[in-house]
Amino acid sequence: MDLSAFERDNAVNCLLDSAVPAACRSEPCSLGIDEAGRGPVLGPMVYGICYCPVDRQGDLEALKVADSKTLTEAQREQLFEKLGAAKDFVGWVLHILSPNYISTSMQRRAKYNLNALSHDTAIGLIQRALDSGVQVAKVFVDTVGPAEKYQEKLKQHFPDLEVTVKPKADSLFPVVSAASICAKVARDRVVKNWRFLEDLEDADLDYGSGYPNDPKTKEWLTQNLDPVFGYPQFVRFSWSTAQVILESKAVPVCWDDTEDDAAQKNAQSLLSYFARKETSSKRPPHRFFHERKLKTVTSL
Template sequence: MEKHSIAVLKEIIKQGKLSDELMSQLKKDERKGVQSLLKSYEKQKFKEKQLEENFLAMTAYERKAYSDGCKYVAGIDEAGRGPLAGPVVAAAVVLPEDFLLLGLNDSKQLNERTRERYFMYIKEHAISYGISIVDNNKIDKINIFEATKLAMLEACQQLQPAPDHVLVDAVKLNQLPCSSESIIKGDAKSISIAAASILAKVTRDHLMKELHNEFPIYDFASNMGYGTKHHMEKLREAGASPYHRKSYAPVRDVLG
């Protein structure tokens, strides 16, 4: 049989048309370029298999809820409990039972470009999602833990249709009108919570970049309000902005 050129083989692989028969032939092909191409292909297939296995493992809580008779399972997560400035943002999302997004994980484990891409994909394919923003003034008034729970509840209340089971990252929400589970490190164990973590994280990052345009001295676009060395230096030099959390010790100390 006539040997394909490397360029042709690359195109066959790219189009997903590499048959078992051709694969068997290529394994006998002594050309270094072919063997290098096969090695890359097998490495990519192994990576895809791992992603599929990881994704399946992260659907365990959802599958259990479906088997119990639930139709709409929501995941809830937040972003921004630790920063010295800006809001806390929570997101709730109901994904379809056949939802598939290989590589979906805790938003902190993904780079910004991937988060942005997943952000759009999740919003487009979700059955429903809600996002709630609680600003720094409310955080100072009721404390960050209560503000986080408030944001989570508000995000969940936006869901239509309403969920009949809710998976929450770490926090227990007793005011929900349906059954719920609080899962430690849930954003790495549940696709619904992971999806919510991305919606919350990307939404908050966008907001912090807007605040950066208003107060560039603090470099919110880079630190997202966290107490980096540069942020602390500028906080001491310029004092607090209207978006700083005055109940947080580093900010409170600067204000005296």
């Protein structure tokens, strides 16, 4: 799994494909879909598909694949290596969705929530497999939202395929378990090797589990908030946990066309951030200033 393209620019999404086995181009195949990292406020979400010939499902099951959440990191890595060694009948595709893309998508003017984003990503991955020559016959999906509605949506896009959407599909169907393992391994590797564009050299990079209810994650979010520029790109700033901290710790912005004049008068101006202070801040300047070679001056 070569993640170098995403690691070079983790602000944009990235697609990764294995080679398509010859058997998958000539025989009817089962395809499973699952994701990793839906809930965390930190890091990307990774959607994965795994496919193999219908007649080789027993061989896939013999690899002892299981729901990735029930496995240790070492077990997932070992099983991913086994899937790679079974390249004569197993293939996969991964779509890494950057935190920046997730948040900007969810904050569009037109409503586009995480469920819709997940559905569209899954549809795109199925289509990619078909375009790559995989003879997809059956699709198994771990549900996002109501299973019946999701299944009907997929059937409308792919009327010739047999589609099954069920809760806990990653523990019911080996091909979905395999997809779950591929997605989780990719996310774990990306998060572990995340390249921060922001200057966080002196920051504590122990951010806990990354889930919103983790006290260590909340503390990390508070400590690494720039009052003007917000969070590092590692953070999904559209999550309510991040929004609450932004509202309480960041410098508010008042728009000239606001209808709430009273609130505008009481709010602190953004210009106050640039006002001269008696005590200097220990926080390093944001990369915005370094990239533009800007320095703070006290007089003109």
